[in-house]
Amino acid sequence: MAPQFYNDNANELAQQYLSKSFEEVHQSWSEFLPGIIKNPHARILDLGAGSGRDAKYIAQLAIQTHRDKNNTQVFAVEPADMLAELGARQTSGLKVKWLTDSLPALSIITKQEVSFDLILLSAVWMHIPISDRARSIRKLANLLKPGGKLVISLRHGQTDEERQTRKMHNVCADELKSLAAGVGLFTLLETAKEADKLGRNHVSWQTVVLQMPDDGTGAFPFIRHVALNDGKSATHKLALLRVLLRIADGHAGAVLRREGDRVILPVGLIALYWCHQYKDLIDTHKIFQTPNKSPNMGFMKANGWHKLTHRTASDYCIGNLFTGDDAIALHKTITSAVSNIKTMPCRFITQPNSHQPVFEVASKTVKAKDSIFLDLQTLAQWGEFSLPEATWLAFNRYACWIEPVLVSEWVKTMASYAGNSHYKSPEKQYHLHQALNWLEPKRTTTEVRNRFDQLKEVLPAQEQIRCVWSQKSLKQKYDIDHSMPFARWPNNDLWNLLPTDSKINNQKSDRLPTEQKLKQAKASIQHWWQIAWLDDTNILTNQSAFLKSVKPAALLKNEQRQRFFAEANIALPGLSSDNSSVDDLFEALMMQRGRLKEMQQLADW
Incomplete structure (x- = not known):
């Protein structure tokens, strides 16, 4: 034209x-x-x-x-x-x-x-x-x-x-x-x-x-084939598929670009979530991930993984800051994970009746530093990961059907390894299912509740915090609501957690707010975001005791603002990695509401 x-x-x-x-x-x-x-x-x-x-x-x-x-x-x-x-x-x-x-x-x-x-x-x-x-x-x-x-x-x-x-x-x-x-x-x-x-x-x-036929592009049966039928000398293939599914389902903003019929993601994000899901399986639950007698896997190095045993899976999430020796160890851990992903599952997951790899990694060397803030721009330093657009869309659209297949097969695979023989009986495999939970219970609403209580003490009377949905003043009993229901789309990001009247929250339950209701609440939601996470105040936030001991409140506040936008920009569709506009964020939230409605047919509230 x-x-x-x-x-x-x-x-x-x-x-x-x-x-x-x-x-x-x-x-x-x-x-x-x-x-x-x-x-x-x-x-x-x-x-x-x-x-x-x-x-x-x-x-x-x-x-x-x-x-x-x-x-x-x-x-x-x-x-x-x-x-x-x-x-x-x-x-x-x-x-x-x-x-x-x-x-x-x-x-x-x-x-x-x-x-x-x-x-x-x-x-x-x-x-x-x-x-x-x-x-x-x-x-x-x-x-x-x-x-x-x-x-x-x-x-x-x-x-x-x-x-x-x-x-x-x-x-x-x-x-x-x-x-x-x-x-x-x-x-x-x-x-x-x-x-x-x-x-x-x-x-x-x-x-x-x-x-378009109702059964889509053929990507869904391909994913199912890799999960159920492909040879698995370790859990690498299942781990990679689950990481990709979690990113496609929860991080629409992670796509760097598209080239032809392929989607390009930051390979550092793949590696971070690779470590996230293996962390508790290996360090906490001591569950073997290979048939070998050694619990060690290729990416678990003495100068990386093993220097971070005091960390938890929830630390390996977007918006977190690592400093000092921990930052250097995390750099090395991500580098090792990128290498392991490239040489193991990416090499062996191939197109049907072909030696052509489905997934490709173009990795880069990253020098370890004593500070690392986990956001899209940082994780893009390790290079790029590409996959077919049809596969990405299948993960995106059918996540709620694919994940149970992956988890079930992962449990069966782990139970078959000699090192996990005490989990062989079906009645003991519930523990393996529990160990594969993606989010830890502690990363729920506690942090936001603490923030609410801090603000309630210091805000002037005329600025009482109100329920974002009903405008009722929240004086005593209140809840922290996931605006996009957690039961249907697990997301504990700061932008998704909102102060709500307890009665209203019970009425909402796991339903999805209508487009009209979300629009009506726009000013209230944006006001909460502003006073809780974005305003330039000196109120101390609920950060770790270590950070509080070495950093002034103003610096903590800046990190919190960084985290708020880092989480939103990668979770919601259509946002740039450096977005700092709450209006653009809200528009992306509206878009995500529509995607969830379409993909999961959730009941309206």
Whole structure:
């Protein structure tokens, strides 16, 4: 596409597009639309949204269908800024989010970490060069939900001038269907060529509707095969799969970028969580992870792992600070873990019937220092880890189904090792299940409760802390609520823990706040974030006794602010690693609410 042409002629083109209604232009496939809109939480992408005609129609249809229970989201993507500006005016007041992006990369949309029930490409495909079409269809397929539909209108016929000024190319339905079949989409509808609605004799149109099968891309059965059937001389493969699942499910912001059909993550984060999950298994529970008689594994070095036996698994989490000898030992531990991941599971997990590795590591040498703050930027120093986008999406979408498979197989594998023979009987394997808990009980709401109690003592009377959901004053009995329910999405980050009236918290239980309720609580939530973690005060925070003994309160406060944003920026979708905006954070929280609703079908509150 040539955005310059569309910007230069934006007003004329917008009038032309708006002269025809949605029903006139899309009559051939509109029979599918009511079934999609029937879902009050549908997510729709209008790619090449132009003047906003189609986005407006779909958003209004959703309102008519669901009225005040409408949670449909429409994303309108338009690469020509002037057209997008006119389109945004058309959809003003409707639930339409406008973004500037384009195929084949779609980097902005992809960063949102969301998937769609419907993707509409109206008069777009002819702008994509043949060389970019395979990559484009892969990207579109990866953005579809299982069962989602992709509607592409094909323009046949261009003048030489249109080819030059508007960057148009020939299109072919058979070529499109072949590309779609290669990424697992099937053809639901292919219309005959129809006359141009604007009366241009040299132009005709054809519509192809493609659909993603409900069983997805084949990544899910592949993951299941590695977990259940692949040879396991140690628990390395299961450990890597579980780490990737936990990052995909809980850290949407961890993606550094996408290249082609691969997702790039910081390998330091993989290594940190590798150590996190092995820490209690090995140091606390003394459970063997290989058939060997030695409990030592390749990444457990004398100058690294074994100098940190006084640390717990919860120390190996985003937002924590290590100093002195502990920092140097952690540097060496992460380096050893990166090496072990690269040479063991990444080397031996290969594509079916192939020696081609599924996962790749490009590691870097990192010099040990006497201070390490665990955030995305720090962990990216060790290099990069890449995996197929389809595998990443399977972890992301099916985490609640995949994790029990991984944990169950890990328990069976550990019980089969000679060093763990006392756990062989099924009735004793509950201990192995317990040892595989990802989060320790102590990393729950205690720290936030302590912070609440500190603030209650020092804040002036007119600044009483109130329930974020009901605005009731919290004087005596209160709870700390996980805004995104912990039972469904285990997350003890500071941004997710909010002071709440006990009665209100009981009513909310494990339900997900509606979009409307979350929006209504925005000011209260942001106020709590500000006074508890971000304001420049000298109130001591609930840090370790060691830190308090060597650091002034102002420095502790800065570290706490760092931790707050480090946790949020990696957990929530669409945030940059250096984000420090609570408004952007709240928008990402809204997006995460939508993702959880879609993936887990949680009950609304």
